Amino acid sequence: MWILRINMTDRTSKWEAVPERFRTLYGRALTSKIVAEEVPPLCHALGPNNKLVFSAGIVTSTPAPTSARISVGCKSPLTGGIKEANAGTSWGPDLASMRIRALIVEGLPQDTDKFWGTFIHWDKDAQKPVVEFFDASEYTGKDVYESYPMIYQRFEGRISIASIGNAGEYGYGNSGIVFNDQAKRPSRYAGRGGVGAVMASKRLKFIVLNEKGSPGVEIVDKALFDEGRKKMIDAIRTHPISKPKGGLNTYGTAVLVNILNEAGGLPTRNFSAGRFDGAPKTAGEAIFETNKERTGKEVYNHACSPGCIIQCSNTLFNPDKSERASCIEYESTWALGANLGVDDLDDIATMVHLCNAYGLDTIETGVTLGVAMEGGVIPFGDSKGAIQLIHEMGKGTPTGKMLGGGAEVAGKLLGVRRVPTVKGQAMPAYEPRAVKGIGITYATTTMGADHTAGYTICPEILGVSGKQDPLSPEGKAALSRAFQATTAFIDSSGHCLFIAFPILDIASGFEGFIQECNGVLGTNWSADDVVAYGAEVLKVERAFNEAAGIKAEADRLPEFMHLEPLPPHNQVFDVPDEALDSVFKEM
Amino acid sequence: MQVYVRLFATLRRFVPEAKIGVTLSLELPEGARVRDVMAHYRLPEDEVKLAYVNGIYQEPDFVLHDQDEIGLFPPVGGG
Ligand code: SF4
Numbered sequence: 080m081w082i083l084r085i086n087m088t089d090r091t092s093k094w095e096a097v098p099e100r101f102r103t104l105y106g107r108a109l110t111s112k113i114v115a116e117e118v119p120p121l122c123h124a125l126g127p128n129n130k131l132v133f134s135a136g137i138v139t140s141t142p143a144p145t146s147a148r149i150s151v152g153c154k155s156p157l158t159g160g161i162k163e164a165n166a167g168t169s170w171g172p173d174l175a176s177m178r179i180r181a182l183i184v185e186g187l188p189q190d191t192d193k194f195w196g197t198f199i200h201w202d203k204d205a206q207k208p209v210v211e212f213f214d215a216s217e218y219t220g221k222d223v224y225e226s227y228p229m230i231y232q233r234f235e236g237r238i239s240i241a242s243i244g245n246a247g248e249y250g251y252g253n254s255g256i257v258f259n260d261q262a263k264r265p266s267r268y269a270g271r272g273g274v275g276a277v278m279a280s281k282r283l284k285f286i287v288l289n290e291k292g293s294p295g296v297e298i299v300d301k302a303l304f305d306e307g308r309k310k311m312i313d314a315i316r317t318h319p320i321s322k323p324k325g326g327l328n329t330y331g332t333a334v335l336v337n338i339l340n341e342a343g344g345l346p347t348r349n350f351s352a353g354r355f356d357g358a359p360k361t362a363g364e365a366i367f368e369t370n371k372e373r374t375g376k377e378v379y380n381h382a383c384s385p386g387c388i389i390q391c392s393n394t395l396f397n398p399d400k401s402e403r404a405s406c407i408e409y410e411s412t413w414a415l416g417a418n419l420g421v422d423d424l425d426d427i428a429t430m431v432h433l434c435n436a437y438g439l440d441t442i443e444t445g446v447t448l449g450v451a452m453e454g455g456v457i458p459f460g461d462s463k464g465a466i467q468l469i470h471e472m473g474k475g476t477p478t479g480k481m482l483g484g485g486a487e488v489a490g491k492l493l494g495v496r497r498v499p500t501v502k503g504q505a506m507p508a509y510e511p512r513a514v515k516g517i518g519i520t521y522a523t524t525t526m527g528a529d530h531t532a533g534y535t536i537c538p539e540i541l542g543v544s545g546k547q548d549p550l551s552p553e554g555k556a557a558l559s560r561a562f563q564a565t566t567a568f569i570d571s572s573g574h575c576l577f578i579a580f581p582i583l584d585i586a587s588g589f590e591g592f593i594q595e596c597n598g599v600l601g602t603n604w605s606a607d608d609v610v611a612y613g614a615e616v617l618k619v620e621r622a623f624n625e626a627a628g629i630k631a632e633a634d635r636l637p638e639f640m641h642l643e644p645l646p647p648h649n650q651v652f653d654v655p656d657e658a659l660d661s662v663f664k665e666m
Numbered sequence: 667m668q669v670y671v672r673l674f675a676t677l678r679r680f681v682p683e684a685k686i687g688v689t690l691s692l693e694l695p696e697g698a699r700v701r702d703v704m705a706h707y708r709l710p711e712d713e714v715k716l717a718y719v720n721g722i723y724q725e726p727d728f729v730l731h732d733q734d735e736i737g738l739f740p741p742v743g744g745g
Pocket of ligand 1: 145382387392576
């Protein structure tokens with residue numbers, strides 16, 4: 080196994096052995112550790128001292144189910160703190176299969192006229208990957224739905240592609256890194272925190288992989304791994320949320336729209352209400368019914384990446400059966416729907432597709448547009464106006480460039496007081512005044528407002544892993560802490576976070592999950608050990624943020640959430656500061 | 667008394683008139699519980715995971731009041 084360094088200052092590459100201290104670090108644990116060790120916390124995120132680190136998870140590229148995640152780490156231009164964003168794609172397993180434990184992109188060239196691509200493939204004779212560079216300037220300014228087919232044509236065989244869209248090229252705080260899905264769509268995003276702009280700052284437009292002939296990952300204890308894998312598969316296949324034709328496979332993640340709406344926790348019109356009348360028209364059920372009507376058959380969802388047996392990724396079809404957008408996630412249909420007062424599913428799908436094409440994060444985009452609506456740029460409910468503004472972001476007009484800075488920047492430019500961000504990053508689709516635990520996660524995670532970092536929605540709304548009252552702050556700091564630590568481990572394992580639904584409810588599934596990891600690594604971890612592993616990841620990230628000037632005082636929600644009661648429950652965010660501070664103090 | 671019911675995701679299979687976004691109104695005797703709503707629509711109890719009454723999660727034996735709004739869900743998850 081190697082650490083591969085690509086230096087964009089002089090376009091050279093270097094192979095290093097994996098140091099002993101990284102022996103069990105993969106995925107988020109490794110990207111965060113390398114960023115913490117090698118990136119000066121006070122550097123400019125788009126400057127020569129920032130680094131962009133890719134690492135696949137512990138079981139990625141093995142036959143473990145639903146485990147093809149790739150983590151991307153750097154200092155974030157959006158939050159100024161550490162960032163890990165991950166995606167499900169064949170790119171992750173392909174990197175791991177070539178035994179590249181971490182790919183570190185560093186430096187940046189003097190000449191900023193050009194963009195470059197790099198092609199990494201397995202050399203059978205040398206029994207090692209080789210790195211080549213190519214001039215990618217001809218693809219500059221193209222959206223990723225234009226550039227991807229050109230790259231697929233340029234390289235032979237089965238390749239995987241990581242790239243950036245126009246948003247990254249413009250250096251937006253709102254810009255992701257996109258990876259291919261199983262149908263060669265450029266649609267799987269490590270979306271949050273401006274990681275696309277970091278890749279673009281290094282003038283790197285593509286990282287193309289071809290793992291053909293590579294040896295794959297080593298499994299130390301195959302019998303243990305197989306035992307764990309079987310338990311995981313059983314748990315996923317029997318749990319009603321994750322089983323075939325279950326909730327996720329039928330309705331996708333957008334199945335959550337209605338339940339959050341019923342619970343009064345669906346942020347509506349820039350976080351001014353917790354319920355939206357038009358919500359059902361934007362939900363997973365509506366996507367399923369619309370597809371049935373338009374294609375004449377029931378369309379179940381597909382896998383974003385190899386080996387996923389949950390298969391939650393949807394596509395919305397046009398009346399002529401062509402594809403309108405893939406994939407419409409809960410977060411996306413909310414950000415560009417209820418959050419904007421928009422209930423036209425086709426227009427939402429158009430916006431999702433445009434975000435994917437231009438390289439924008441759908442959450443940051445929707446929340447920015449919500450703030451722009453509040454600031455009077457266009458009225459709430461104006462979906463055509465919103466589509467136009469996304470085009471402006473993608474084309475880099477002066478207005479578009481300002482919106483590309485993200486929701487917090489837009490709020491400052493427009494004099495808006497109701498700006499739903501933490502540490503500069505836009506809030507996702509759960510209202511903290513109606514779901515207190517998730518508010519604690521938003522406030523305290525090292526990532527800036529992020530639901531995935533500690534998904535307390537499971538017990539607070541979904542009744543997964545017990546049932547807790549979402550409106551009560553009682554015990555929620557401990558809940559968020561436990562979820563954050565467990566998540567940091569799942570993000571390091573390479574599994575998609577959605578395995579949490581079955582393994583939190585089915586004990587043998589959780590056991591199998593740990594056995595898989597022990598099987599690959601030859602470790603002897605218990606459930607406590609993996610939580611401790613996750614907590615250690617968080618401490619590393621937290622220390623980076625503190626050194627970057629982001630201290631405990633930044634672990635707060637915006638003031639308006641303490642002042643404005645949110646209908647229908649008419650509650651404010653009433654979690655005391657001491658409870659927020661206890662999340663890390665007692666870790 | 668009169669209550670209002672919405673069914674979501676796979677639960678709509680059991681009740682043809684429960685179209686997307688449609689709220690059903692239902693006459694129930696005083697003292698009726700969430701469980702009685704499930705029985706009225708012949709929803710198998712193990713298919714109903716969550717009941718929200720006026721936006722608050724309630725157990726099946728929760729006693730309903732006139733004009734209550736009830737949302738029923740099978741197990742759902744996402745993110
Ligand atoms: S559950 Fe969904 S997001 Fe996760 S790996 Fe499978 S298809 Fe991708």
